[in-house]
Amino acid sequence: MELKYENITKKYRRKTALDGFNAALHEGIYALLGPNGAGKSTLMNITATLLKPTAGSVLFDGTDIFKLGGEYRNILGYLPQDPGFYPTFSGLEIMKYFAELKNVNSPQNRIEQLLEFVNLQDDCNRKYKEYSGGMKRRLGIAVSLLNDPKILILDEPTAGLDPKERVRFRNIIGKIGSDKIIILATHIVSDIENIAQGIIFLNGGKIALSGSVSDVLGAISGKVYEFKTDKKTAEEYVFSHPNARLIASEENSAVRTASDKLPSEGAVLCEPTLEDVYMYLFSESSEKEI
Amino acid sequence: MRFEFKKLFASVFMWIIFGIVLAYLGIYIVIPANGGKAYPNSQHLNALLNTLNESGMTPDGQIEFCRAKQEEIQSAAFGENRADKGEYTNTVFGDYILLDCAVDVLEQIYNEIPENRTAIVKDALRNIAEENAKSEPDLGVIRMNSLAVKKYNRIVECGVKYAGHFSAVYDVYDDAPWDFVMIFFTVILTARMFTLDISRGSFKMIFSSKNGRIKLFSKQLSACFFVVGGIILLHTLSGIMVGAICYGVNNFSLPIQMAAPFSACPFALNLGGYYAVRTLGKLLFYFSCVTFTALAAILSKRALPTAAAGVIFCLAPAVLMSRLYTASNSEYSAITARKALNVLRCFVPQSFLNIKTFFEDFDYAEIFGFPMSRIICVFCVTGILILAEIVISARIFGRETR
């Protein structure tokens, strides 16, 4: 199974949201990371056939997804940031409604299965407006899995969730990721650190960096430093270096930064994390060479 | 407030709606402009009246003069030479019509106005005398009739001038379809103004500070007042201009009694004053629509229920009053319908949609034992309603939301 993006470009009136995006995705979990306005949602919408690209094509197993039409949407699952479910419907009714929309065979069994999978079987008869944020999100995942999609697109799925829900979500996605192409757009790095096979950093509609986790970490290997200093100096440094962050303690402050050159006397090299890569790529003033 | 306008008119559809309202307003300039041709030229008429006034003839003499001229035209083979050049206008037929109008004006100024007022005063004095003769006189009746005597027992300085075809102007400009369109527009505009932030979710940010909330409320309300008030003023201005150009209503210092429908008006008001009062009344009515819709929006936080509530509040009383007005002309239910109508006219802002009825005769009511003009009453009630709605809305809007 392959989902291939060939030179995808999307232009709005004054802005280019995507500029020559190329990628080939196979089974696994792919994280799309980037700041606001990077083009993540645009890419999600194009993949979900909600938007047509200005140029380029998206091919699923060699066929343009816009030409596949209904056939493609049959194998697609999409969960937007705000799914807009109906507040007066119960969780079960929403599942039944979308099962009908997605032409699911034997929907009853599938619905029961999924509700159990996302741990909503006891709350399925409550109205959607009574659900907590986490429950809403879990219901959204269940709905997007109704038609057993081969391609699953999740747009900011953990936005607004508490840490417990975010862990639960990671476990669910981790379980189903092996035989599907899952594209996860987020800017919460910790959510995908341990589950994503591939990471694509988007910035200004272009790929800033892509590869497996080890590849992207390796890209800034030897560039991540930590140094200790007094609180005032640390705050001044962080203020003047957007890609640095404060690791505060009661008396001494420490600064962690990704930089091409030694940031301060006494700075020590550290193992990079995805967050370091994010800060390194998307800060305004860093000198980046990848 | 600039940002509120920008928010309001961010959508192209709002501009389309605004355009529809302005285009409809344009119809009120074109139609009357064409209709005005059916009436005699006011300049010619005023010139004739001036000539008559300076001639030194008595009032009856002036009327007789005009009638004699009309007979002259009629007897001089009228049908054959009606297109010939006339003495006062371009055609003989035009002269005939002009003289006819002049007779009507002179009759009104010299006879109808003073006679009607005298009759009203006499009736009032008789009612007072009859009431005083009773063993238990009704003081309310005496007060009301005494007020009528006071109002009507004065000379109205008419002057021999033509006030214009005033009835034609307000027939066109006090038009129900225009008010319906304007009510819909006002409700939609206000509902959009006050539900836009809520629908976008931006209210969560705006509502974080109390001062921010009150300030926002006042700006949003002002923006709505500005747009609605602007259109009403434009409507009034176009009415004044078309009235002046096409119907000869251009002398605003003339007493209101000189306009035919208002010959029995008790107020010492001129035509300009009438226009001012009428405009103020309309503004107050539409402002009350804005404040009510704003209150509905703040309470319901949803666009459609707000629009529905706004339309019902603004239209239902108007429809009811219209029905009662029809029933008050029926022989079966005139009395009860008139009573109900008169009560409503004291308290309901929709009375301003038909404001001329307050000026047609002695329209007073006894409020807490005091005779009060119904128009003053409805002005006060509407003003209080508007203020109350603003205060309640501001309080709810300014309250912290969870």
Add this chain to the structure above:
Amino acid sequence: MKLLFFEFKKIFTKKTIILLAVIILAQIAVMFIPKNYERNFSPIIYKRYIEELSGEFSEEKYNAVKARCDAINEVLSSDDAITAAYHNGEITAEEYYKHSYERTKALNEKSTAEYLLEKSDYFKKIGGGVYFYDVDCGDFLAENGFNFLAAFAVIFITIPIFCAEYRSNARSMLFSSVNGTHRLCGCKITAAAVCAFFISMLIFMARYCCFCGIYGNFGGYLVRNIMDYSAFGNLSIFGYYFLNSVIKSAGLAVGAVFICAVSCITGNTLFTAFFVSLAIFFPAFLTVNSQIFSYAFLGFTIENGYFAGANIALIFGIMLIKIVIYSLICNYAWRK
């Protein structure tokens, strides 16, 4: 079918049902408002005459009415002569008072008798009829113009069908589903049209039932027994009202599809409310007496319904064409 069921479920929330109940109650309440129309005859005297004449029209009844009219005219025309005779002493005071009584009675009954003669002439012209107290029926049918409550109900219930999806941003999830575009759009339009039709019929029938409850059931009589309704053949009063209601309800159903199209174009509740209100309500304020308008424009169809000389097939044909056009526009805008 399941999708359609869910669309109906979305439409008929608790609030909607309460609103419908309020509208129906308002419709019933309106029926109780006393109406006093200016008539050129006295309904009380008319009722008395009708009770004497009730039943099928016959030549005898016609002659009786004509005789009564002639008698009334004779009394009134002889008034001057009798007054003069009294003044001249040719008749006694008792005879004069008797004549005065007859004269007063004649004056009171003149307009009603003339109206009854006009009605009898009408029955003669159309070849028969039934005398019954048709004043209330006539008023009921005359008031059967544009039903603002039904239009308001349809607008209020139909607008959220598409606008709610735009407001809640549910479109993206719907569009990513295989049936979320054409089929869902079709289901929504069908649900809108069906709801609008049945809600309108419910309101119209509530009005009729209320009328029957207050004034009695005259539905079995032929509608042509009421003057001005001769063009409706052998339809009963109920049949005529029912057909009229069906056409108006179908018109409102077309209006519902129009609302769906406008909703998809504007994507906003308030703008949709303004444009559809203008398109549907505004024609009710125009006094245009043209059959073409009744066929072509929704507002007039909803006002006039089944008018004299109407071609029902043409009315429904035009409605069908409108439904198709509006549905296509709606579908196109929904997918944009």
